Amino acid sequence: MPPVGFIYIVPLGCHDMNDLETIALGVEEQFEIETRLLENKGPPDFAYDPLRTQYNSNLILKRLLETAPPDALKVLGVTDFDLFSPIFSYVFGEAQFNGKCAVISSFRLRGVPEGGERLHCPPLLDRLEKEAVHELGHTFGLRHCSDSDCVMSYSKGVQCADRKFGVFCSACRDLLFWYMAGNPVP
Amino acid sequence: MKENARVLVVDDEPMVCISLANWLKEENYFVKYVNDGQAAIETMKQEAWDIVLLDYKMPGMDGLDVLRHIKEIAPQTVVLMMTAYASIANSVQAMKEGAFDYVVKPLDVEELTLMLNKIVERQQLIAENLLLRKHLTERHKYENIIGKSPAMQKVFELIRTVADTSATLLVTGETGTGKEMVARAVHATSSRRYGPFIAVSCSALPETLLESELFGYEKGAFTGADRMRKGRFELAHGGTLFLDEIGDISMKTQVKLLRVLQERSFSRLGGTEEIDVDVRLITATNQNLVRLVEEGHFRSDLFYRLNVVNLHLPPLRERKDDIPLLAEHFMEKFNIEFNKKFNRIERKALEMMVGYYWPGNVRELENVIERAIVIDQGPEIKAKHLPFYTCETPLTGDEPLALEDVEKEHIRKVLQQNQWNVSRAAKVLDIDRTTLHKKIQKFGIGK
Numbered sequence A: 001m002p003p004v005g006f007i008y009i010v011p012l013g014c015h016d017m018n019d020l021e022t023i024a025l026g027v028e029e030q031f032e033i034e035t036r037l038l039e040n041k042g043p044p045d046f047a048y049d050p051l052r053t054q055y056n057s058n059l060i061l062k063r064l065l066e067t068a069p070p071d072a073l074k075v076l077g078v079t080d081f082d083l084f085s086p087i088f089s090y091v092f093g094e095a096q097f098n099g100k101c102a103v104i105s106s107f108r109l110r111g112v113p114e115g116g117e118r119l120h121c122p123p124l125l126d127r128l129e130k131e132a133v134h135e136l137g138h139t140f141g142l143r144h145c146s147d148s149d150c151v152m153s154y155s156k157g158v159q160c161a162d163r164k165f166g167v168f169c170s171a172c173r174d175l176l177f178w179y180m181a182g183n184p185v186p
Numbered sequence B: 001m002k003e004n005a006r007v008l009v010v011d012d013e014p015m016v017c018i019s020l021a022n023w024l025k026e027e028n029y030f031v032k033y034v035n036d037g038q039a040a041i042e043t044m045k046q047e048a049w050d051i052v053l054l055d056y057k058m059p060g061m062d063g064l065d066v067l068r069h070i071k072e073i074a075p076q077t078v079v080l081m082m083t084a085y086a087s088i089a090n091s092v093q094a095m096k097e098g099a100f101d102y103v104v105k106p107l108d109v110e111e112l113t114l115m116l117n118k119i120v121e122r123q124q125l126i127a128e129n130l131l132l133r134k135h136l137t138e139r140h141k142y143e144n145i146i147g148k149s150p151a152m153q154k155v156f157e158l159i160r161t162v163a164d165t166s167a168t169l170l171v172t173g174e175t176g177t178g179k180e181m182v183a184r185a186v187h188a189t190s191s192r193r194y195g196p197f198i199a200v201s202c203s204a205l206p207e208t209l210l211e212s213e214l215f216g217y218e219k220g221a222f223t224g225a226d227r228m229r230k231g232r233f234e235l236a237h238g239g240t241l242f243l244d245e246i247g248d249i250s251m252k253t254q255v256k257l258l259r260v261l262q263e264r265s266f267s268r269l270g271g272t273e274e275i276d277v278d279v280r281l282i283t284a285t286n287q288n289l290v291r292l293v294e295e296g297h298f299r300s301d302l303f304y305r306l307n308v309v310n311l312h313l314p315p316l317r318e319r320k321d322d323i324p325l326l327a328e329h330f331m332e333k334f335n336i337e338f339n340k341k342f343n344r345i346e347r348k349a350l351e352m353m354v355g356y357y358w359p360g361n362v363r364e365l366e367n368v369i370e371r372a373i374v375i376d377q378g379p380e381i382k383a384k385h386l387p388f389y390t391c392e393t394p395l396t397g398d399e400p401l402a403l404e405d406v407e408k409e410h411i412r413k414v415l416q417q418n419q420w421n422v423s424r425a426a427k428v429l430d431i432d433r434t435t436l437h438k439k440i441q442k443f444g445i446g447k
């Protein structure tokens, strides 16, 4: 039984909506689920922590869950602001493991790629798309993968993220569709 | 491997717990969290945890107290303290109390990942060795005999059943399979255990000497018999007499033995007095007694009397499950004997041992481990320590080889000829790559 509903992408103060369209297409392709892009919701000020001058990803996840469209299978928030999860100094993104929502940020993905400064702009879009698929993968119950090419592999830093592919390895892909078919996540 | 690592998060802030637990799950750990020290202690008592992430500052029982309890309940559990900057000094104290390390809040994902990986790897190593040791539980041991294979479990079961009877036992099996050990174990667990255990190797002595050894002699029974001597039968009175290599005794001795078994009495050489003995007889042989009977070299009536209960010890190569356990056992034994500190066996070495033919069975394995421990300082027994290391598969043409052994050897050769290029080797062997990979794995073929 295929999952019912859509994947919603919620921009939370993003500068470039064109990027988001590309990401939506990539997500749709990877998960084989229709993906819809909502209008820009503006910066997630409700999650701002003045002490840390960062945005609390837990609060964003909570808000995304509360405001999820009724036909949402998954909701992915995308922001340009620096995220932290209460216990960690920063995160690229966070997902509700085997849950509904995930959020990613481009803030820390702007780092210099491997090969140094010769490249003018880091492959931000590429990184963001991988991060989107990765965190959404977690919401479907996928854990980190030991195949370093796989999008579900845990990447230490952006350079590492540049090395992996933006797609699932065959094992993760099989697992993904196995879970989507309603089989329980251990 | 991480799938099995169990992490307990202890923090009074629910948000911290949730976000840590969520992240740990993604990292393939099994996670549970509790919000106070008391709950942590309860959980520690109920379940086993590999790692505890413990908050230093909690209301009520603080982290240091919890740490002490954890170390008492489960000393092998690794505790990582989580602390704010202000209390790094306290964390140093915690490490003195047995915490593995500390991390400063807010945590750096990369640092935590590295630290946990390090812990898991370390635990893995310890576990591999503990596991082996744990295998040596009662179930895998009977007296000093070690074996977890179904075949040995059956042997243990049989010993248990017959030990406390007075039934005569025939122990069969190739050389070095532990026949004498079994005889001793039977004796040690029977009601005769306070009586003597006397062992005689029948092949070691010429016929006449064997007879006088077994039955004793009167003064003047033959030249040189200047006084009366009791034989082993008499000495074993109230206990157990173990006759090894029973297939080697002469027809004449067989007759005498048969008489003792029938009448439970005998007379010394050169004597007439009938001596009654209460002896349990256990015999052993590495020969095929049935064949000897058929060929007329062994009396069938004696055979039936000796073979009331047959305990067969299969050759070591037919109970490979026992090899790691035995190797570990001998490693410990010779550690003590030679004052060494070996604590593990390289996987490759273990694979080679499991694949070897072991013509000398457990005795040979014992010698191999002894040699390894004598020639090196450790702490790991390596493949290169094994005497059969250079000739990975002994293809001398002497031993009959199983089809599988020939296949393994051939695959190894072709792989070598092709510089371990699996695709090319597969083409030569005319099988596909996956099949070849499976075979390499199955046979444990290594470069």
Ligand SMILES: Nc1ncnc2c1ncn2[C@@H]1O[C@H](COP(=O)(O)OP(=O)(O)OP(=O)(O)O)[C@@H](O)[C@H]1O
Residues within 6 Å of the ligand: B144, B145, B146, B147, B173, B174, B175, B176, B177, B178, B179, B180, B181, B182, B244, B286, B326, B362, B363, B366
């Ligand atoms: N299952 C076992 N567990 C531990 N040690 C064993 C085991 N089997 C054999 N050994 C050891 O191997 C050596 C040989 O065992 P034992 O003398 O009992 O063999 P055997 O079958 O009587 O040999 P043979 O036929 O050559 O007389 C001994 O040192 C013994 O301690």
Ligand SMILES: [Zn+2]
Residues within 6 Å of the ligand: A134, A138, A144, A154, B026
């Ligand atoms: Zn992840």
Ligand SMILES: [Zn+2]
Residues within 6 Å of the ligand: A145, A146, A147, A150, A151, A152, A153, A168, A169, A170, A171, A172, A173
């Ligand atoms: Zn994968």
